Amino acid sequence: MNTTPAARAGYRTLDTGSLGSWLAALPAVRERLGGAPERWTVREVGDGNLNLVFLVDGPGDSICVKQALPYLRVAGPSWPMTLERAYYEQSYYAAVAPHVGAAIPRVFHYDPERYAIVMECLTPHVILRRGLIAGHRYANVGRDIGDYVARAGFFTSDLAEPFERKFDRIARFAGNTDLVRISVDLIFTDPYREHPRNRHTRPHLDCDVATLRGDAAAKAAAAELGRRFLGETQALIHGDLHSGSIMVTDADTRVIDPEFAFYGPLGFDLGAFLGNLVLAWCAQPGLASRAGERDAYRDWILEQAKAFWTVFHDRFLALWRNEGHGDAWPAAMFREAGDGAALETVRRQYLEALFADMLGYAACKMIRRVVGFAHVADLDGIADPALRARCERSALGIATHWLKRRQEYRSIEDTLAALPEISAR
C-alpha cells in the first residue's frame, strides 16, 4: 500500500504486534498506560472507512490510536486518500480544545510520520447513530451538541478574536483540499446529476430521483449553498458532524473524527447534526418491529433537535454579548446611546441567517444520503426495499422543501411541527 500516491517515506501501517513498542517510547503515553509494556493488550477495532483504530489497555488506563490509511478503506487502494487528514484532525482538536472542554477526546500525542493520533479511549461510549437505530435515548445529546457547535464556532470566528489568528488557521486548513473535495463532489454535485458513484433504492425511488435532478430551483439552491461552503470563512467547522461522528453514554457526549475540518459556514455543522437527526426520524417507521412502536421515540428525536438549536442559539448569543472581542462588529464602534439596540438587531439577524443555513445544509446532507454515494445505516438497515423507499421518500420530501423554502421558517418549533405533514406528501 506504500505505492499509492498518498504514501510518504517513513510511513508504515501500525499493527497490533508493533504498536506497543512504539507507544512505550512515548513517556507520557507509557506513564498513562502504566506497568510494563508486555502487560498491555492491543486490539484493532476500526470499522470506519478511512483509518486503522487500535485500543490499548494497560494497568493504569486505556488509550486509543487512530492511524490514517493512504486509501479509502472500504474501497481499497483504488481510491487513494491523503494521509495528511490526520494532521488536520489533530489540528482541529488543538484549535477547539481550549473552548469545548471535555466534548472532544483528549489528544496525548500526534506522530507526523505515522499520521497517527494517540488519544483518550472513549468507553463505554457508543456511536450515536447506532443508538438512534436501536431506539436508545441520550437525555443530553441535543443540548450538548448545541453547546459544542456554539463554542467551537463562536471562538474560531471573527466575533471572538482578531482576524490575524483566524487568517493563520484559514491558511493551515486551506491545505485540507482532498477531504473538502470529497464534500464538494459527494454532497454538492453528484447527487444532482447522473453519476456512476450514486445509488438509490430502485426502482421505487427512480421517479423521485428524476424529479430532483430535473428540479432546477432545488439544484440552484443546493449549488448556492455549495458556493458558500467554499466562499465563506465564518468559523472553523468540523465538516462531518453527523450522528456517526458523535459518541455518547447516558451522561456524556463526545465529538470525534474532524478530519474534514476547514474554515467554512457554521450552518454546515448545524445542518449536519440536524439533518442526521431528521434522517433518523424518517427511518424509525422502517426500524419498528410493529406499527407505532417508535412513535414516542420519533417525538424524542424531535425534542433533541429542538434542544440542539435552542441551546446553540442561546449559548452563541450569550458568548457574543459577553465575549465579542473580535474584529466583527468591533465593540469600540458601538459605545454610543442606541448602539446596544442596533447590535441586538444585528445579532438577531445573524442567528436568523444561521437558522436558514442550518435548514439548507441539513437538506443537502439528507439528499446525498438517499441518492448519492455514501448512505446511512439508519436507512440502509431497513431490509424491505418498499418500506425503506417510503422512509427515504419522506427524507427527500423534507429536504427538497427545506432547500427551496428555508427562508420562510423563523422558529425551530414551527419547523419541526411541519415535518409530519411535509413527509406525508
Add this chain to the structure above:
Amino acid sequence: MNTTPAARAGYRTLDTGSLGSWLAALPAVRERLGGAPERWTVREVGDGNLNLVFLVDGPGDSICVKQALPYLRVAGPSWPMTLERAYYEQSYYAAVAPHVGAAIPRVFHYDPERYAIVMECLTPHVILRRGLIAGHRYANVGRDIGDYVARAGFFTSDLAEPFERKFDRIARFAGNTDLVRISVDLIFTDPYREHPRNRHTRPHLDCDVATLRGDAAAKAAAAELGRRFLGETQALIHGDLHSGSIMVTDADTRVIDPEFAFYGPLGFDLGAFLGNLVLAWCAQPGLASRAGERDAYRDWILEQAKAFWTVFHDRFLALWRNEGHGDAWPAAMFREAGDGAALETVRRQYLEALFADMLGYAACKMIRRVVGFAHVADLDGIADPALRARCERSALGIATHWLKRRQEYRSIEDTLAALPEISAR
C-alpha cells in the same frame, strides 16, 4: 532603519548609487536596459507613503524598481510596516497576469531579500487621481477598469476554476495580515468612533461627524460590510483600487500598487473605484476656478462610473457564461431542460448582490477619506475650508445614504441620477 521590527537580515535600502550594479547582475534586466551600466541613469521618484521608487533609463529601455520600506514613509520609523508586502504585491501581479493582459505593469524580477520588484516603467502615464484633479479626460478609464475587475475577479473566483487552486492562493495571501489590518482599522472601525488618528475639517464638519458616529444604523451597515471583508473569499482582490492606484494616458490604463491584496469580496474593489470617482465628483466644485467651470467635467466623471459598472457587468456575465468551469454552480449539475433559465436567474442575482456590495464598499471608502486618517488630494487640495467642507459634506451624505439604502438601487443609471439631489441635502 534596520532596527525596526520589520527589518530582515540582508535587507538594505537601495540608493541611486548602488542600484545600477545590482541590476547589472540580472541578465534579463541588463539586456532590457541595454548598453553599459555606466550609461544608465537612475532617479528616485517615490512620492507614496510606503516605498522607494526608482526609474532607471538605459539606451535600450527604461525600468522601474519599487522597494518596500520597513516603515510608513510619511510617518517615519515610528509606524513600522512589514517588508513582506512586496512579496504580496508581486504575488498578486503573478496571479492576475494571465487574465488581465497589459492592464498591469510587466514584472521582470522580484528580489525576496531586498523586497524589491523590478518592473515595467510606465511612461508617459500619470496617476489618475492627479488627472481627475486637473480636470483631464481619459476616454477609456471607466471601461478599462470595469474590464479589469471583471477579469481579475472572475478568474480568481470559484466560478472559473477548481477550488483547490483558490484555496492555495487563499493560504498564500492569508499572510498579508499587516496590510489587511490597516484596512480593518482605518476603513471599517476608526472612522466610526473617536480616535486620535482621525481628522476632519473643523469646525465645519463637527456636527456631521457627530451625527455619523451616533448613527447606529449606518455603523451597523459599515460593520456588516467589514465582517464580510474578513469572511468572504469571493475573489483575489487588489484591496486598494482607488484612483491613486491607477495610471493613465489618453489611450492606456494600468493598475498598480496591489500590496493590500488578499481573498475578499469583489465588491470591495468595485466600490474602491466607484467611491473614488464619486469623491472626485464631489470635489470638483471646490477645484473650479469659477462657478460652473467643472460642470461638464462632473458629468464626464459620472459617465465613466456608468461605463465602469456596465462594462464590468457585461464582461463578468460573458465570462461566466463561456468560461464557468469552476466548482461554483458546476456545469455538470445544470444540463437538464430548464437549467439554463435557472442559471441565468442565479447570475442576475449574483450581479445584483455585487452591485449592492459596490455601493456599500464605495460608501465605506468615501467616509474614511473625509473623517478618517488618510484623506484624498481631491478634497484636501481645496484650500478654503468652508468650500472644502461643503464638498466633503456632499460626499458624506451620499455615502451614508448608500450605506443604509444600497439595496434599493437596481441600476447604475438610477443610482448616478440620484446623486445631485442626495448631495444637495
